[in-house]
Amino acid sequence: MRNFGDLTEADITPKSVYLNRRQILRAMGIAGAAVVGGKVLSNLVFPPATVNAGTKLNVALKSPFSTSEKMNTFDDVTHYNNFYEFGTDKGEPSRNAGKFRTSPWTVSVEGEVKKPAKCSMDDILKLAPLEERIYRHRCVEGWSIVVPWIGYSLNTILKLAEPTEKAKYVAFQSYYDRGQMPWGDHSGIDLPYVEGLRLDEAMNPLTLLCVGMYGESLPNQDGAPVRLVIPWKYGFKSIKSIVKIRLEKDQPATTWNIYAPREYGFYSNVNPNVDHPRWSQATERRLGELLRRKTLMFNGYADQVASLYNGMDLKKYY
Amino acid sequence: MREFLRQILTSKWSKVAIFLLALLPLAYLASRAYHGQLTANPVEFVQHFTGDWTLRFLLITLSITPLRKLLNLPDLIRFRRMLGLFAFLYVCLHFLTYIGPDQAFSLSGMWKDVAKRRYVTVGFTGFVLLIPLALTSTKAWIRRLGGKRWQALHRLIYVTALCGVIHYYWLVKSDHRIPLLYGAILAVLLLYRLAASLWKPRSAVGVAPPLKPSATS
Numbered sequence: 001m002r003n004f005g006d007l008t009e010a011d012i013t014p015k016s017v018y019l020n021r022r023q024i025l026r027a028m029g030i031a032g033a034a035v036v037g038g039k040v041l042s043n044l045v046f047p048p049a050t051v052n053a054g055t056k057l058n059v060a061l062k063s064p065f066s067t068s069e070k071m072n073t074f075d076d077v078t079h080y081n082n083f084y085e086f087g088t089d090k091g092e093p094s095r096n097a098g099k100f101r102t103s104p105w106t107v108s109v110e111g112e113v114k115k116p117a118k119c120s121m122d123d124i125l126k127l128a129p130l131e132e133r134i135y136r137h138r139c140v141e142g143w144s145i146v147v148p149w150i151g152y153s154l155n156t157i158l159k160l161a162e163p164t165e166k167a168k169y170v171a172f173q174s175y176y177d178r179g180q181m182p183w184g185d186h187s188g189i190d191l192p193y194v195e196g197l198r199l200d201e202a203m204n205p206l207t208l209l210c211v212g213m214y215g216e217s218l219p220n221q222d223g224a225p226v227r228l229v230i231p232w233k234y235g236f237k238s239i240k241s242i243v244k245i246r247l248e249k250d251q252p253a254t255t256w257n258i259y260a261p262r263e264y265g266f267y268s269n270v271n272p273n274v275d276h277p278r279w280s281q282a283t284e285r286r287l288g289e290l291l292r293r294k295t296l297m298f299n300g301y302a303d304q305v306a307s308l309y310n311g312m313d314l315k316k317y318y
Numbered sequence: 319m320r321e322f323l324r325q326i327l328t329s330k331w332s333k334v335a336i337f338l339l340a341l342l343p344l345a346y347l348a349s350r351a352y353h354g355q356l357t358a359n360p361v362e363f364v365q366h367f368t369g370d371w372t373l374r375f376l377l378i379t380l381s382i383t384p385l386r387k388l389l390n391l392p393d394l395i396r397f398r399r400m401l402g403l404f405a406f407l408y409v410c411l412h413f414l415t416y417i418g419p420d421q422a423f424s425l426s427g428m429w430k431d432v433a434k435r436r437y438v439t440v441g442f443t444g445f446v447l448l449i450p451l452a453l454t455s456t457k458a459w460i461r462r463l464g465g466k467r468w469q470a471l472h473r474l475i476y477v478t479a480l481c482g483v484i485h486y487y488w489l490v491k492s493d494h495r496i497p498l499l500y501g502a503i504l505a506v507l508l509l510y511r512l513a514a515s516l517w518k519p520r521s522a523v524g525v526a527p528p529l530k531p532s533a534t535s
C-alpha cells in the first residue's frame with residue numbers, strides 16, 4: 001500500500017503552507033485587510049471545496065449490518081446537528097458550515113503503529129470498496145435517527161497501519177481552526193474535539209470509517225470529509241471531520257469526559273439502565289415520531305458488541 | 319410628551335394592543351407549524367420555544383415595577399397582571415409538551431421524573447408556584463385578600479423566575495450563555511427591589527395595583 005510508509009511530509013504540505021501564509025499576514029499587523037486578502041488569495045490558490053460537498057459516491061456493497069427500519073430524511077439529518085465547532089444550536093451547523101474547507105484533507109495515522117501514514121481523501125476513498133450501512137444513531141440527549149451511512153470498517157485502515165504490540169487504544173482528533181470555526185469559542189468545551197476507543201472496539205467491524213451518507217459524500221455539517229460512526233455508543237463518540245488517528249498504550253482523554261466526567265464516560269455505550277445524571281436514558285425520541293420509544297441495550301447491537309464488555313460493570317464503566 | 323405617553327398608556331386600546339402583542343409568539347409558532355417548519359424535532363422545538371417565552375414574560379412582568387419608577391410611568395401597572403398571565407399561558411403550553419409527548423400523559427411517570435431529575439423538580443416547582451398567582455389574578459381576589467396580603471402572595475413570582483432560570487441552566491449541556499443572560503437580567507430586577515426597599519424602607523415599593531375603576535375593566 002503506497003500510502004502507508006512511503007508518503008513523505010512534502011506530499012501533504014499545502015495545508016501548512018496555507019496556514020503559514022495566513023499567520024504571516026496576520027503578524028504584519030494588518031489583520032482586517034489581511035484576513036480578507038487571505039481569503040481571496042486562498043480561494044484563488046485552492047478553489048473552495050466542492051469535492052466533498054454532495055459528490056455521488058460509488059457504493060459497491062450493501063451491508064448485512066443494515067437495519068430495515070424507516071430511514072430519516074436527508075433534510076432531517078442535515079438540519080439537526082450537534083457540531084459545536086459550528087454553533088451549539090442544532091440548526092446552526094447547517095447555516096455555519098457551508099464554507100468549511102474540506103479539501104485538501106489529510107488524515108494522519110500514527111502512534112503505536114509499524115506503518116504510520118498521512119492519507120489524503122483520495123487515498124481513503126480507495127482503500128476499500130464503499131459500503132452502505134443503515135444504522136440507528138442514538139444521541140446522549142435522548143433522540144435518535146436512522147441514517148444510511150457510507151464507508152467501510154475502521155479496522156481496514158488500522159490493519160494497514162499495523163498496530164504494535166503496545167497499542168491498546170485509539171485516539172481520534174477533529175480538525176479545528178478558530179478562523180473557520182469561530183463559534184467554537186462559545187461551545188463551552190475544549191477544542192479540538194478528541195475521542196477514543198479501546199482497540200478491540202475500534203477493530204469491531206461495526207465501527208465505521210464514514211465518508212458519506214444518502215449516496216453522497218458527507219455534508220459539512222455532518223462531519224465532512226471523514227468521520228466515525230459507532231452505532232452502539234452515544235452519538236458524541238462518533239467524532240466528525242477527523243484529522244488524526246493515533247494508536248496509544250493508555251486510555252486517551254475524550255472531550256465530553258474532560259468537560260463533565262460524571263456525565264460522560266469514556267465508554268458511553270447506549271444503555272437504557274444507566275441514566276445520565278440529569279436525565280433518563282430509558283427512552284428516546286426517534287425524530288419524526290411524537291411519543292418516546294424504549295432505548296435498546298447497545299442501541300440494538302448487543303449481538304455484535306456485548307461480548308466486548310464481558311465481566312465489566314457497565315454502571316461503573318459508563 | 320409625558321402627557322401623550324400617559325394618554326396612550328391609559329387608553330382602553332393599549333391593553334388590547336399589549337394583549338395582541340403578547341399573542342404574537344404563539345401566532346408565529348402556529349404559522350411555523352402550519353408551514354412545517356418546526357425543525358426535525360418538533361416536540362423539542364415547541365418545548366424550547368414555550369419555555370423561552372415563559373421566561374421572557376416572567377422577566378417582562380418583573381420589569382414593570384422598576385420601569386414605573388425609573389420612567390415615572392405609574393400607569394404601566396395596568397399591564398402587569400395580564401403579562402403575568404401570559405407567562406402562565408406559555409408555561410402551561412410548555413408543561414403540556416412535557417406531560418404529553420414526553421410522558422405520554424402518565425402521571426406516575428411524571429411524578430417519578432419530577433422526584434428524580436433536579437432540573438425537572440425545579441422547573442415543576444416554578445410552574446406549580448405560578449398556579450395560585452394565576453388563580454388570584456382577578457380584581458375580586460385582590461379585594462378579598464387585601465392589597466398587602468395579595469402582594470405578599472404574588473412575590474412568589476420571584477421564586478418562579480429563579481426556578482425557571484435554574485431549570486434552564488441545569489438542562490443545557492455546555493453553552494450556558496443564554497441561561498446566564500436570563501439569570502443576569504433577573505438578578506438586576508431583583509436587586510433593584512432589594513436596593514429600593516433598603517433605600518426607602520418606609521415608602522411603598524411596588525404597591526399593589528390600584529383598584530380605581532378603569533375604563534377597560
